[in-house]
Amino acid sequence: MTLERSRLAWTLLNRASMRPLIMGLCLLAVTSCAERQPVGPTVGANERFTLAPNEVASVRDFDLSLQFVHVTGDSRCPADAVCIQGGDALVHIRVLDGGASSPYELHTGDSSRASVTHKGARIALVELQPYPFSSRTIAPGDYRATLTVSR
Numbered sequence: 001m002t003l004e005r006s007r008l009a010w011t012l013l014n015r016a017s018m019r020p021l022i023m024g025l026c027l028l029a030v031t032s033c034a035e036r037q038p039v040g041p042t043v044g045a046n047e048r049f050t051l052a053p054n055e056v057a058s059v060r061d062f063d064l065s066l067q068f069v070h071v072t073g074d075s076r077c078p079a080d081a082v083c084i085q086g087g088d089a090l091v092h093i094r095v096l097d098g099g100a101s102s103p104y105e106l107h108t109g110d111s112s113r114a115s116v117t118h119k120g121a122r123i124a125l126v127e128l129q130p131y132p133f134s135s136r137t138i139a140p141g142d143y144r145a146t147l148t149v150s151r
Contacts, residue, residue, distance in 0.1 A: 043149070048126060050146045056096070059149045062121045065096040068145045069103070071128065076108060078134040085109075091125055091145050106145075122150045 043049045045061040051068035058065050069092040077083035088109030095102045095118045106125040107113040115124035127146040130138055 046148060046150045048146055048148055050144050053141055053143055057147075059121070062119075062149060063097075064118070064121065066123065066147065066149065067094040067096060068092075068143075068147075069094050070140060071143045071145075074132060074138065076128075076132050078132045081134050089128055091128055093123065093145075093147075095121075095123070120151065124148050124150070 040051055040055040040057045041049050042058040042060055045059070049057050051057055051066075053068055053070050056065050056067045072090045072092065074087075074089040076087040076089050077085070086109050088107050091106040091108065093104050093106060095104065097119065102118060104116045104118070104123070105113075106116065106123075108125065108128050115122055117123070124147065125145060126148055129144045129146070130142060132138060
């Protein structure tokens with residue numbers, strides 16, 4: 001065998017042995033990036049529960065799951081300030097029911113919009129923490145929504 005042919009054979013051998021390794025790494029990368037549903041508590045009807053952003057609670061009495069997605073427009077009056085109006089924060093939730101996903105918005109500043117009804121389940125926002133202070137900004141991941149689900 002000439003030097004040229006042995007280099008060609010070595011190159012082909014390396015490519016052939018690298019293919020399964022590369023394919024294996026690609027499969028591992030793809031499967032590790034699969035979206036996973038955040039896991040949270042399992043609760044019953046009329047039971048208060050608190051969720052962090054993107055956390056999901058299973059509501060066993062209604063056979064549905066409830067996800068606290070995030071908060072937008074937090075204009076609540078800071079605890080260390082005097083305000084003419086109380087302000088509002090918009091709490092985005094998602095109801096996961098039999099493979100379907102239904103988004104809803106709950107308000108902290110308007111009790112008539114602090115709850116929604118989804119297929120007979122009344123979902124109510126009880127509390128949103130932390131309460132704002134004028135001296136600090138609330139990071140999106142620091143919010144905690146306390147909710148109830150009832151008939």
